[in-house]
Amino acid sequence: MRPNIVVGVEDGESMYKKWYFEVIIDHIEQVTHVQPHIRIGWATTHFQPSPGHGDGFSSNGIGDNTYSYGFDGQNIWFAGRAYNVSNNDIKQNGLKKNDVIGCLLDLDIPEMWFSLNGLPVKGLIREFNLNGMFYPVISLSSRVSCRFIFGGEHGRFTHRPPEGVAPIYEAMLIKQRLCIEPCFSFGNIERNCLNGPLHIRHNIAFTPQPVRTKHINLPTYLEDVCDRLAANTHELWCMSKIANGWRFGEHRDDTQKINPCLTSFDNLPSEEKQHNITTTIENLKSLFAFGYHIGIEIKTDERRLKYIKLPNSYVQSNGYKPQPLDLSNINLSTKMDELIELLAENTHNVWAAARIKDGFTYGVSDNAHHKRSPYLLPYSIIDDSIKKINRDTASEIVKTLLAYGYTIDTPTGDIDDHNRRNKDIKNNEPMSSYRTYRVEKTFAVTRGKWYYEVELLTSGRMLIGWGHPSKLSAFDPLGTDLYGYAFDGLNARRLHHNTYDRFGKQWTKNDVVGCMIDLHDKTISFSLNGELMLDNYGNETAFDGLNIDNIGFVPALTSFSGQKARLNFGQDVHSLKYFTSCGLQEGYEPFCV
Missing domain, CATH: 2.60.120.920 (SPRY domain)
Structure with missing residues (x-):
C-alpha cells in the first residue's frame, strides 16, 4: 500500500x-x-x-x-x-x-x-x-x-x-x-472490472525550462523602445498598486501598504530601474526566441498616443501620479493571445528558475526563512491568480509594442518546434503507463462469429479488441504489432501494426463498446451503445483479411493509467446491454457460449 x-x-x-x-x-x-x-x-x-x-x-x-x-x-x-x-x-x-x-x-x-x-x-x-x-x-x-x-x-x-x-x-x-x-x-476481478496502472502524479517534481535567449540579439531599432516599454510597464504597475490601496513612503511596509517605488520611472532607485529594463529586454528576446518577429509599421501620419487620465485620488505624497498608455483600444488577434500565453508561461519559468537557483524549494506554504514556496510548480497547475498576473503583464507588453507602432509577425513554422529548439529538454525515462490483458489461450476461438462488451467506467484512453493469444505481447499496447487489432475510442481511431486511422466515434464514460469477430469472413467490427461504427468511407468493417492460425483469437484490452473497464463475455446473455440490437441479428454469439 x-x-x-x-x-x-x-x-x-x-x-x-x-x-x-x-x-x-x-x-x-x-x-x-x-x-x-x-x-x-x-x-x-x-x-x-x-x-x-x-x-x-x-x-x-x-x-x-x-x-x-x-x-x-x-x-x-x-x-x-x-x-x-x-x-x-x-x-x-x-x-x-x-x-x-x-x-x-x-x-x-x-x-x-x-x-x-x-x-x-x-x-x-x-x-x-x-x-x-x-x-x-x-x-x-x-x-x-x-x-x-x-x-x-x-x-x-x-x-x-x-x-x-x-x-x-x-x-x-x-x-x-x-x-x-x-x-x-488488477481491479475487481470478481465483478469483471479491470484497471490500468495507477496514475502517479509527477507535477511537483518541477524543473523549469525557460526559453533560451542568450543567442538572441535585439535589432538596433528596438533599443530605444526598451526604456519606453519598461517605463509604461512601471506606470501600469503603479496604477494597479494605488488602486489596491498602496501609497508612497520612504521605507517599504507591506502591512501598511507602503512602497517607495510608487514614483516616476526616472526617480526609481537605479537597481529597480535596471531590473525593469532587464525584464523588458528578456521578454523581447523571448518573443524572438519563440519565432515571432517585431517590425515597424509605416504610417503616413504620426500615431497619437493616448494616456489614461486618473483622478486626483491617485496623486501621491511625493506629487507623483501614474500616467500609463491607454491600451483599451488595442485589439489582439488569436495569434497574439497564443503569444501572450507563451510569454506568461515563460515568465513563470524564469521566476521559478531564479528561485531554485537561490535555494528555494516547493512547500505547501510560503516560508521565506526556510526558503519554501507553494508556487514552484508547473505553469499548467499553478493558481489562476498567478496565471492572471503573468498574462496581464505579457498582454501589456504586446499591446504597448503595438501602440508604439510596431508590428508582431507570427512564426512561419510550428510554434512547438521553436519551443523544442530553444529549450534544454531532458529526456526522462518514462514509467509504464499501460497494462495489456487477454483471455486465456484455452478459450481462443478459430471459427464462428463472436461478441463481447466492454463498459467504460472512465472516459480515458483504452485499446479494445482482439488478438492472437500465442503471439500477443504483454509488454506492448494492443494493436502496436501484427498480432492485435484495437479500437481507440478516446481518439476515435483503429489500430493495427502500429498504424492508426480514423474510425467510429469518440466514447464517454459509461458507454458500452461491442466487439465482434467473424472468423468465416475474417473481419472485426465494433459498435458503440448498440450502433455499428463506420470508417471515413462508410464501411462497417474495422479490419478484414485476418490471419487465422490454429490457435485462434481471444478478447484483449490495453488499459492506460487510471482507466477502468467492465468486461462482459455473455455468461448471462441477458446481462449484455446491446447484443440484441447489434450482434444477435447479424448471427454473432456471446463469447462465453
Missing part, C-alpha cells in the same frame, strides 16, 4: 530533499505457521509488485528487488536480501502492536534510515539509485493493520524528526486529496 505522494531529485528542480514519515502498528496476528509479513519503507516508480512468482513477475514484498527498501523491525531488506540492523539493547524479534517506525529519506547524500520507537537502528542505506520518484510504502500480510502518519493534519508524529527534515505531507499539492491505495491492482 502507498499514499499518492511522490518525491524525487533532479538537477535544477524545485523539490525539497529531506523527508520523513511514521507508521504505527495497530494489530499484528499470526494465523499460520508462517510469521506475519510487514515491511515499511520507500519504493520508486519503477517498483512493480506482483501477486505471485512466475515469468515476468518481480517481487512480493518491499525490499525484494532493487527498486524498494524495507524495514521489518529487525532487518533492512534490499534486492531480496535481509541485513540485520537491530539494536543490541532491544530484545525484539520483528514488530509488535503499538510499535512506531520512523522512515527518513535524504536525497542529498543520498541516505535512508529507520527508527524503532524513537531509536535509530544501527544500519542505514546510502548511495542508492536516484532514478525515478520515491514514495512511502508498506507490504503486509493478512491480519496485520497499521497507520501512516504524515505530519500536520495527516497525523501528528510520535517522535520528532531530525532538524531540517520535512514531513512528507508537505510534498502534496495545495488542493490535492490524500489517499492510500494498493501499489498494484
Whole structure:
C-alpha cells in the first residue's frame, strides 16, 4: 500500500530533499505457521509488485528487488536480501502492536534510515539509485493493520524528526486529496472490472525550462523602445498598486501598504530601474526566441498616443501620479493571445528558475526563512491568480509594442518546434503507463462469429479488441504489432501494426463498446451503445483479411493509467446491454457460449 505522494531529485528542480514519515502498528496476528509479513519503507516508480512468482513477475514484498527498501523491525531488506540492523539493547524479534517506525529519506547524500520507537537502528542505506520518484510504502500480510502518519493534519508524529527534515505531507499539492491505495491492482476481478496502472502524479517534481535567449540579439531599432516599454510597464504597475490601496513612503511596509517605488520611472532607485529594463529586454528576446518577429509599421501620419487620465485620488505624497498608455483600444488577434500565453508561461519559468537557483524549494506554504514556496510548480497547475498576473503583464507588453507602432509577425513554422529548439529538454525515462490483458489461450476461438462488451467506467484512453493469444505481447499496447487489432475510442481511431486511422466515434464514460469477430469472413467490427461504427468511407468493417492460425483469437484490452473497464463475455446473455440490437441479428454469439 502507498499514499499518492511522490518525491524525487533532479538537477535544477524545485523539490525539497529531506523527508520523513511514521507508521504505527495497530494489530499484528499470526494465523499460520508462517510469521506475519510487514515491511515499511520507500519504493520508486519503477517498483512493480506482483501477486505471485512466475515469468515476468518481480517481487512480493518491499525490499525484494532493487527498486524498494524495507524495514521489518529487525532487518533492512534490499534486492531480496535481509541485513540485520537491530539494536543490541532491544530484545525484539520483528514488530509488535503499538510499535512506531520512523522512515527518513535524504536525497542529498543520498541516505535512508529507520527508527524503532524513537531509536535509530544501527544500519542505514546510502548511495542508492536516484532514478525515478520515491514514495512511502508498506507490504503486509493478512491480519496485520497499521497507520501512516504524515505530519500536520495527516497525523501528528510520535517522535520528532531530525532538524531540517520535512514531513512528507508537505510534498502534496495545495488542493490535492490524500489517499492510500494498493501499489498494484488488477481491479475487481470478481465483478469483471479491470484497471490500468495507477496514475502517479509527477507535477511537483518541477524543473523549469525557460526559453533560451542568450543567442538572441535585439535589432538596433528596438533599443530605444526598451526604456519606453519598461517605463509604461512601471506606470501600469503603479496604477494597479494605488488602486489596491498602496501609497508612497520612504521605507517599504507591506502591512501598511507602503512602497517607495510608487514614483516616476526616472526617480526609481537605479537597481529597480535596471531590473525593469532587464525584464523588458528578456521578454523581447523571448518573443524572438519563440519565432515571432517585431517590425515597424509605416504610417503616413504620426500615431497619437493616448494616456489614461486618473483622478486626483491617485496623486501621491511625493506629487507623483501614474500616467500609463491607454491600451483599451488595442485589439489582439488569436495569434497574439497564443503569444501572450507563451510569454506568461515563460515568465513563470524564469521566476521559478531564479528561485531554485537561490535555494528555494516547493512547500505547501510560503516560508521565506526556510526558503519554501507553494508556487514552484508547473505553469499548467499553478493558481489562476498567478496565471492572471503573468498574462496581464505579457498582454501589456504586446499591446504597448503595438501602440508604439510596431508590428508582431507570427512564426512561419510550428510554434512547438521553436519551443523544442530553444529549450534544454531532458529526456526522462518514462514509467509504464499501460497494462495489456487477454483471455486465456484455452478459450481462443478459430471459427464462428463472436461478441463481447466492454463498459467504460472512465472516459480515458483504452485499446479494445482482439488478438492472437500465442503471439500477443504483454509488454506492448494492443494493436502496436501484427498480432492485435484495437479500437481507440478516446481518439476515435483503429489500430493495427502500429498504424492508426480514423474510425467510429469518440466514447464517454459509461458507454458500452461491442466487439465482434467473424472468423468465416475474417473481419472485426465494433459498435458503440448498440450502433455499428463506420470508417471515413462508410464501411462497417474495422479490419478484414485476418490471419487465422490454429490457435485462434481471444478478447484483449490495453488499459492506460487510471482507466477502468467492465468486461462482459455473455455468461448471462441477458446481462449484455446491446447484443440484441447489434450482434444477435447479424448471427454473432456471446463469447462465453
